[in-house]
Amino acid sequence: EVQLVESGGGLAQPGGSLRLSCATSGFTFRSSEVNWVRQAPGKGLEWISYISMSGTTTHYADSVKGRFTISRDNVKNSLYLQMNSLRAEDTAIYYCASASLLGNNYGYRYWGQGTLVTVSS
């Protein structure tokens, strides 16, 4: 059974930091491109970051560029998102989402259940 389990969300102050983790199992993580997608309360889906299978290529949405860093550990089958300089508008549910072995172009086949990040003083 494929599982993606996010953790690390919670309450953070504006300007603060959080590190999200996504533990995966049931599929070949090291051969999968993976992403972070977020959803603000009552809003739509927003793609925010991508990392290649090897971790050498990353992409970010303009809204998080320079503040968030995506990384992965293919030994631990885990994905991470280091979130710095947090703003109120970063408040959202954060999902990790993996492409199938066909690649990111074919859509995000597997999703975690999400972890809620709230940025507030």
Next chain:
Amino acid sequence: DIQMTQSPSSVSASVGDRVTITCRASQDISSWLAWYQQKPGKAPKFLMSAETSLQSGVPSRFSGSGSGTDFTLTISSLQPEDFATYYCQQTNTFPQAFGQGTKVEVK
């Protein structure tokens, strides 16, 4: 960046109705488009990509078509479990933007 526009934003329909959702890209994305279903309080669920059609386990009443800039998702006979919000996403280039969503509601 490529912008994705879905229409309508919401649709009221009854069980058994045919529902069509349109997604338009601001530039040519070939067939690099995916569709997702999301129910309240749940993670999105991958339905299909324009390249590979239906994900395994997705009912055949769901179908997708289109290429270039115009795409459609059709539910041929709406079932009770299909009331949800549907999103398209371009997977051609980064940022891989989503449409704003189409909520399929009970009429």
